[in-house]
Amino acid sequence: MAFEIVQAGMLSLIQDNGRNGYAELGLTQGGPMDPLSFYWANRLCSNPLEASSVEVTFGGLQLVCHQDCTIAITGAPLKVLLDDQAMPMWSSFTVKAGQKLELGHPAKGVRSYLAVSGGFKIKPQFGSTSTVVREQIGGLAGKALAKGDRLPGEGQIQPHQMLPFAYRPKFSQQITLRLIAGYQQKLFSSQQKRRLFNSEYRVTDQCDRMGYRLSGEKVNASSQQLVSEGICLGAVQFPADGQPIVMMNDHQTIGGYPKMGAVLSLDLAQLAQCQRGAIVRFVAVEIGEAQQLLKEQFDKIRQQALVPVS
Template structure:
């Protein structure tokens, strides 16, 4: 029996697991959650495996009708959560029952929210993953009337301490590892890139974040297409950087200045048009330390157990 019926899907709501790994050779990108930390913590809160399928909700607007009991939680962007019209805390589990209405309003801060349910959502799989990549025809956005099924039963009530919740800002610094093509920039062009406050363009989506600011001359006239990773800072002909994200193409022929580290991509994915970013270069050794700290924090994060009265 289905657990939810979709009353309103919002602008863009998709199934996502941790991503489709190992298929770049046939041109498939990984997809997966844009804000991995929020996605992973949502699954951890309902005691799922981190790779369980959750919903990524862009901007909000999702309304579900509950058809049988389960446990859910909402993390990520600061979008209001209502159960039967009553506001409920984010970053905390909630028990829902048959007949309940779950409504996620539009985000006041941030872009992407993650709804996890006990056991994860039962969803189609392609190439060993449920990650939706619409550009590659691997799944589609939720539609009104769709049925959703949670694979688990109700779980204990947990919440994440507010000091551990995401801190969303409109101005952030992105740490990146310089790539081998960075050396083709003159010292003046490198300094210009690092000193610029770039604005997020309205042309941003799950493929990439286009930036507006000082145009950078790469000093490279022609290069062969080569593989590109998530977080790559690509420099097209107009000199305006693009940060490639989860649904990017797998190869590209533009110069690449380097790659933004994982923890900072989470924060980037919550920025809207007009927000500001700066760049700072770090060493590969520092990037490895940052990644290990980021992974350890997700793996070992502790929650507060709630009593029934606290979770009501």
């Protein structure tokens, strides 16, 4: 066993790249809320990008290592202590057997990621190790990590490397979400669309892995009498109160609220790092441009040179 949980924090979950292709069975995709930070953590550990890691919400995770291994921590900035010695984020380093690792609490941002070289060796369920607590699937018995849990790993030692500062994500409480229109946009008048794209919204306290409810100018569809249908990641729903809800990784698989479109997945990573009160704006983007932006980002993650650390 690579690590034993001493303190689990508010919500710590095993995640890999997600459980894709099972929506027809009612299983949502799960996966990391901030996939960019997740992928960088694995790259720093010389792992495949989709290797199982730990998503830590609002910090507070404490672990004891039971074998030598190389780890990396990325995402929301927080204090990292190894036997009370401060260690850097966005850089891999070696942890020795018997050492204690502690993660503080982020002053900004929400979610941080802990990767270990070789990945955590968790048995997949329906093709993925991602934990979805609501469905009680993935991770360790479908549950959030708890005190006393043990995380299996191979204990690999890899050369230390860091991601240059210029390429590290910036976490902000003011973000712009690029929206790709869907076929239900016809349910919204030009006036309602202008209202959405010219208004500021705030993240409410109703925000979690299932969805982010925003508060601001009301946007109303011409009809609420819709047949329930499949929902994609990033879909923006407008219930009867006119307040947008952005569907996140653990979203339900079907729903009947009107949807104007879906947020570009790259921008969902920024939303997932927003705390309550963050300011959100929407802009329209064409699907071709969105696809190109996504390709460029993944090419950067795969090809960006990391800096060796002695």
